[in-house]
Amino acid sequence: ETGVTQSPTHLIKTRGQQVTLRCSSQSGHNTVSWYQQALGQGPQFIFQYYREEENGRGNFPPRFSGLQFPNYSSELNVNALELDDSALYLCASSLVDSYEQYFGPGTRLTVT
Amino acid sequence: DQQVKQNSPSLSVQEGRISILNCDYTNSMFDYFLWYKKYPAEGPTFLISISSIKDKNEDGRFTVFLNKSAKHLSLHIVPSQPGDSAVYFCAASLGRGSTLGRLYFGRGTQLTVWP
Numbered sequence: 001e002t003g004v005t006q007s008p009t010h011l012i013k014t015r016g017q018q019v020t021l022r023c024s025s026q027s028g029h030n031t032v033s034w035y036q037q038a039l040g041q042g043p044q045f046i047f048q049y050y051r052e053e054e055n056g057r058g059n060f061p062p063r064f065s066g067l068q069f070p071n072y073s074s075e076l077n078v079n080a081l082e083l084d085d086s087a088l089y090l091c092a093s094s095l096v097d098s099y100e101q102y103f104g105p106g107t108r109l110t111v112t
Numbered sequence: 113d114q115q116v117k118q119n120s121p122s123l124s125v126q127e128g129r130i131s132i133l134n135c136d137y138t139n140s141m142f143d144y145f146l147w148y149k150k151y152p153a154e155g156p157t158f159l160i161s162i163s164s165i166k167d168k169n170e171d172g173r174f175t176v177f178l179n180k181s182a183k184h185l186s187l188h189i190v191p192s193q194p195g196d197s198a199v200y201f202c203a204a205s206l207g208r209g210s211t212l213g214r215l216y217f218g219r220g221t222q223l224t225v226w227p
Contacts, residue, residue, distance in 0.1 A: 004155070031213065042116070042201055042217030043156070056214055090155055094213065099144045099205050101215060103155035 002027050004093050004104035012110045018079045021107045023091030025072040031096045032074040034066060037088040037106070049074055050096050078109075086111045115139045116204050118218035125225050131189040133221050135202030138183065142204040146215065147176060147187050150199045159200075160187070192225045199223075 005024045013019050025032055031050045035043035045058035049068035063079040072093070078085055088108050092101035117136045125131045135145075143164040148156035162169040162176045162185070169176050175188045189196055202218040 006155075033214065035215075035217075040219065042118075042203075042219045043215070045214040045216070048213055058214065092155075092215075096213070099161065099213075100146065100158050101213075102158060103148075105153070105155045 004091060004102055006089075006091050006104040006107050008107060009105070010108045010110075012112060013081050015081055015083060015111055017081050018077065019081060019109060021076045021078075021089050021091075021109070023074045023076070023093075023104060025074070025093035026102050029093035029095055029102070030072055031094045032068055032072065033092045033094070033101060034074070034076045035090040035092065035103075036060070037090060038084075039087070043090055046076070081111045083111050085109065114218075115142075116202055116216045116218040118200075118202055118221050120221050121219070122222040122224070125192045125223065127194055127225055127227050128191045131187075131192045131196065131223055131225065133187040133189075133200050133202075133223065135185050135187075135218055136183060137185075137204055137216075139204070139206075139216075140180075140183065141206055142216075143207055144205040145176070145178060145185050146203045146205070147174075148201040148203060148217075149196075150201060150220070156201055189223075192223075194225050194227060197223055197225050 033048040034046040037043045047057040067075045088106045092103045094101040146161040147159040150156045199220040203215040
């Protein structure tokens with residue numbers, strides 16, 4: 001059974017640029033959630049995807065967007081990067097009818 | 113608005129002793145609670161969970177207690193081992209299903225188990 005994988009591991013971008021982060025779900029999981037973890041904070045929910053559609057969004061602006069593909073993998077896109085977007089971005093997969101979510105190792109994004 | 117709170121940023125325990133990590137929540141609609149463990153450079157790893165209809169769940173050295181009237185839960189680790197040293201996150205869910213499946217996390221507690 002393959003766990004959740006994310007790419008890239010680290011990324012450095014300049015303010016105003018755009019970034020795409022990628023996630024592959026754990027085998028058999030049909031739901032993907034994205035979280036942002038700032039330094040010293042717990043993960044904050046960005047949004048969740050199920051059946052290739054967004055289902056639920058946290059308190060994040062529209063410049064955070066995502067996609068889910070037929071194989072359940074997912075992308076997180078962030079436009080017009082700001083310094084405060086610097087954080088660890090975590091992807092989690094699950095079954096839609098399950099409480100437990102299983103996390104990938106994250107992508108560390110630094111915006112300068 | 114932090115609906116899940118872990119008020120102790122750190123805890124230091126001697127190997128073999130009990131570790132007790134605490135978590136408080138404000139939303140009485142939470143119906144499921146989870147604990148995750150996180151090592152540096154890794155994602156959170158699911159540890160143990162409890163439904164709101166129970167007051168205790170045990171899995172090996174790990175036990176979670178839920179006190180709904182106090183909106184409080186705790187994770188007990190007995191006996192503590194040096195490999196348990198990590199950041200522990202408390203998380204809560206409003207329900208299952210496509211629109212309720214988000215997790216609300218606390219800020220975490222750094223547990224250090226020393227020999």
